[in-house]
Amino acid sequence: MNTDTHNKPRVAVHKFSSCDGCQLAFINLGEPLLELTKLVDILHFAEAGPVDEDATVDIAFIEGSVSTSDDLARLEKIRNNSTYVITIGACATSGGLQALRNMANTDDWGADLYANPSTLKSLDDSTPIKDHVKVDLELWGCPINQQQLLTAIRSLLFGVLPQEENDKVCMECKRQQTVCIMVTKNEACMGPVTRTGCGALCPKAGRDCFGCYGPAEKPNTHALANRFQGFGLASNEIARRFLFIHSDAESFHQEGQRWKTK
Amino acid sequence: MTDSKTININVPVLARVEGEGALDLTIKDQQITDLKLRIYEPPRYFEKFLEGRNYYDVPDTVARICGICPVAYQMSASHAIESIFDVTPSPWIRSMRRLFYCGEWIQSHSLHIHLLAAPDFLGFNSVIDMSSQFGDEVRRGFKLQTLGNDLVTLMGARSVHPVGVKIGGFTKAPDQKSVDNLLQRVSNARQDAIDLIHWLDTLDLADDEQDFVSVALHHSDEYPFNEGRIISDAGLDIQISEFENHFKETHRDHSTALHCSLNGKPYLVGPLARINLNARQFPDEVKNIMRELKAQFPSKNMFHSIIARAIEIYFCILEAESILTDYQPVNDPFMKVQPKAGTGFGCTEAPRGILWHRYDMDEQGCVSKANIIPPTSQNQSRIEEDLKTALIHFGLDKPKQDLQLHAEKVIRNYDPCISCATHFLNLNLVRNGQKENNTLETAFFPRFKNIKINKTVIIGIGSPQEKDEAGWQAIDVLKHNHHFIKLQNRGLTLIKLNRPGIMLTDSLRGFDHAVLIDATKPDISNTSLKWVDIHKIKSRGSLLSSHEIGITEALEWINSIESLPKDIALLGVSNFEPSQLTDIILSCIENKPKQ
Numbered sequence: 001m002n003t004d005t006h007n008k009p010r011v012a013v014h015k016f017s018s019c020d021g022c023q024l025a026f027i028n029l030g031e032p033l034l035e036l037t038k039l040v041d042i043l044h045f046a047e048a049g050p051v052d053e054d055a056t057v058d059i060a061f062i063e064g065s066v067s068t069s070d071d072l073a074r075l076e077k078i079r080n081n082s083t084y085v086i087t088i089g090a091c092a093t094s095g096g097l098q099a100l101r102n103m104a105n106t107d108d109w110g111a112d113l114y115a116n117p118s119t120l121k122s123l124d125d126s127t128p129i130k131d132h133v134k135v136d137l138e139l140w141g142c143p144i145n146q147q148q149l150l151t152a153i154r155s156l157l158f159g160v161l162p163q164e165e166n167d168k169v170c171m172e173c174k175r176q177q178t179v180c181i182m183v184t185k186n187e188a189c190m191g192p193v194t195r196t197g198c199g200a201l202c203p204k205a206g207r208d209c210f211g212c213y214g215p216a217e218k219p220n221t222h223a224l225a226n227r228f229q230g231f232g233l234a235s236n237e238i239a240r241r242f243l244f245i246h247s248d249a250e251s252f253h254q255e256g257q258r259w260k261t262k
Numbered sequence: 263m264t265d266s267k268t269i270n271i272n273v274p275v276l277a278r279v280e281g282e283g284a285l286d287l288t289i290k291d292q293q294i295t296d297l298k299l300r301i302y303e304p305p306r307y308f309e310k311f312l313e314g315r316n317y318y319d320v321p322d323t324v325a326r327i328c329g330i331c332p333v334a335y336q337m338s339a340s341h342a343i344e345s346i347f348d349v350t351p352s353p354w355i356r357s358m359r360r361l362f363y364c365g366e367w368i369q370s371h372s373l374h375i376h377l378l379a380a381p382d383f384l385g386f387n388s389v390i391d392m393s394s395q396f397g398d399e400v401r402r403g404f405k406l407q408t409l410g411n412d413l414v415t416l417m418g419a420r421s422v423h424p425v426g427v428k429i430g431g432f433t434k435a436p437d438q439k440s441v442d443n444l445l446q447r448v449s450n451a452r453q454d455a456i457d458l459i460h461w462l463d464t465l466d467l468a469d470d471e472q473d474f475v476s477v478a479l480h481h482s483d484e485y486p487f488n489e490g491r492i493i494s495d496a497g498l499d500i501q502i503s504e505f506e507n508h509f510k511e512t513h514r515d516h517s518t519a520l521h522c523s524l525n526g527k528p529y530l531v532g533p534l535a536r537i538n539l540n541a542r543q544f545p546d547e548v549k550n551i552m553r554e555l556k557a558q559f560p561s562k563n564m565f566h567s568i569i570a571r572a573i574e575i576y577f578c579i580l581e582a583e584s585i586l587t588d589y590q591p592v593n594d595p596f597m598k599v600q601p602k603a604g605t606g607f608g609c610t611e612a613p614r615g616i617l618w619h620r621y622d623m624d625e626q627g628c629v630s631k632a633n634i635i636p637p638t639s640q641n642q643s644r645i646e647e648d649l650k651t652a653l654i655h656f657g658l659d660k661p662k663q664d665l666q667l668h669a670e671k672v673i674r675n676y677d678p679c680i681s682c683a684t685h686f687l688n689l690n691l692v693r694n695g696q697k698e699n700n701t702l703e704t705a706f707f708p709r710f711k712n713i714k715i716n717k718t719v720i721i722g723i724g725s726p727q728e729k730d731e732a733g734w735q736a737i738d739v740l741k742h743n744h745h746f747i748k749l750q751n752r753g754l755t756l757i758k759l760n761r762p763g764i765m766l767t768d769s770l771r772g773f774d775h776a777v778l779i780d781a782t783k784p785d786i787s788n789t790s791l792k793w794v795d796i797h798k799i800k801s802r803g804s805l806l807s808s809h810e811i812g813i814t815e816a817l818e819w820i821n822s823i824e825s826l827p828k829d830i831a832l833l834g835v836s837n838f839e840p841s842q843l844t845d846i847i848l849s850c851i852e853n854k855p856k857q
Contacts, residue, residue: 017306018329019326019327019328019329020328020329020330020679021326021328021329021330021332021422021423022329022422023329024329024330024421024422025422027373027377028369028407028408028411028421028422030404030405030407030408031401031404031405033390033404034390034393034400037390042390047377047378048377048388048389048390049377049381049387049388049389049390049391050387050388050390067306069848069852072713072715072852073715073748073749073752076714076715076716076752077752096326097306097311097323097326098306098307098308098311100311101306101307101310101311104310124709126306131712132712142326142423143329143420143422143423145420198420201419201420201425202419202425204419205418205419205425205426205433205434206433206434207425207426207428207433207434210319210322210425212322212423237316240315240316240319244319244322244323245322245326
């Protein structure tokens, strides 16, 4: 990728079904956002102003999940126009909180939801970007933070893909010497199976992790769920712990379903 | 420009708004004949997700409705649920919630002023362009935005989807050192906020007085954040629990957001409405500044909204300063709660206006029903009404690009948060249990997953003889359907074949997904459109086709020589309505919900 200031790398920020919270990782940068625009050309970023959906770019950031048929068409075009496709946040990476609808009885919902279905083209499922096109890098988190974003951009400016952060929140707690929520409060903390990257925010704030960064590498969800049962959580409550922000991420989905049907 | 000219303005992607919206406007003979603020952001059904969830999941769930105003969602939900559990927040919690809200208003308003609205008034496309000429102003804006975010972070550990909120209060009390650091920065920001107000007051804002009703919370002792009655400048004065008696939501086809009206009419919520109704509650420092301004409040000029935001930023800085100055850490930053069944209401002032929640909870403390009405749904009718008036005032004979920019400016005044507005489509819709297209009802219903449209082919099979043209007619219908024209532009292939037999293989080669359309023998089915399960039919030989060599035999032949496309579906047709045909095929290739 070219870092020559006269020929800056081109960047687009696209939005699908989402809350806009991950785009705020750019917008909340403050003054560094202006610095960033000296390093890269932002060609499409509707919320911040530039609109050129069809621009050919070096990096396309995608927020949000695929949930309409029009999304599929847009997504294909973005993939064709981009060297790197990077998903930002839970929705783009695992389908997000709205993927909870994937487990609903859509036949029932279909009749419920649309007064006039011809005006809407909502798909049955809310699916991550990687289900439809090749994704070069995933930034997990609901929402992602600025550090993740800048790390990714800086690495790509040097032509390398950043290293994936996928160890557990527990490790981060230990590094920061945060008191263990599960041990001291008997709270059903998801830290043992959740990917780090947040800085162990919840345990530091005195509460249980609820898994908003998605599954860590090799998560032992089974052992953790059994521990939750030991705390006295009912099966459906255990299921809800796993079926929340990342209900469609494979390991959380499977563990959740296991307890849901008990 | 002559009077008889028709001008179409179509803004497919509205820039500098939160979420996805578009504007369609048609002017004919100097009259607006069509005006639609189209919100096409897909609905996300949050209220459905809340059903069955425990109360302690609610703040983390509703925050995800909006990345820009998660605090508002957490606050309205907390108040509603606490009212069911008979919990009254302690004075410490009440005060910290006001501080939390100050942070959100400061960040959201600063973001809107500098990134979304000001470029309009100064003639730039974005804050990035604007920063070349207005570097100091932009940096000041970013500084305020960061300060707001840091105030939210003080209580919530992060500014987007804060994690420090629980039903009953906060998970942790901030330590004195963090509070002292922030207090210093808040005090230093006073002058920035004052300068911001004066700067915006010098902008050349359009003078466009309009007649509208303002609605906001009102509290007798303070400028409203979390508590109060809902009042209007047309005499409304109700408890938040009475909301549904006066406000109604309706669904319009062009928008995935519901429109909310007050006694059948549009109304305004948000900073301008709040100031119009609550300016007396401001401390003297704010009132004194307001007296010096060119823009005077109460105001009926929507373009004064940007100044109203700046005034509220200044108020929030004073309020935060006072709360942080009096701050004392506590051991119990939350009230203990005991779940109870009941119905509760929460209404707080999100940056964009009142955000109303209603929850029905069962004895275990699980949500049985939720209803959430965000500010942008409430403003949507007002935006459309404003656009009509504002564009007439502006002059319908103006050049198209000027009209478009003015329309966008008008919309951005409301700081519409489209992500917020669209998650509620399923609510309050009349349930229409009757399924209309019974002909589409079949036991077998193919749906292609992970479809690549440029690897998709739809083949109509027929012949000119023996009334065997249905497959071809189907292709003709698809060729002229706007949706399929778009799909063809993206690479969809449509083919007509004349009784291909095993030569079908030539047409399938290279495709991953195929829909075959063939005439149904009238005697085997009384429905006009029917999916046929190829696998079932294979063993019994061809029952479907009226051709000598049926499709299923052909497919079996092909499969024995080379592999078939990954997805293959066979649709039997006889007499059909074009719309039924397009719907049934879309449901297969685009995974659209069954109707």
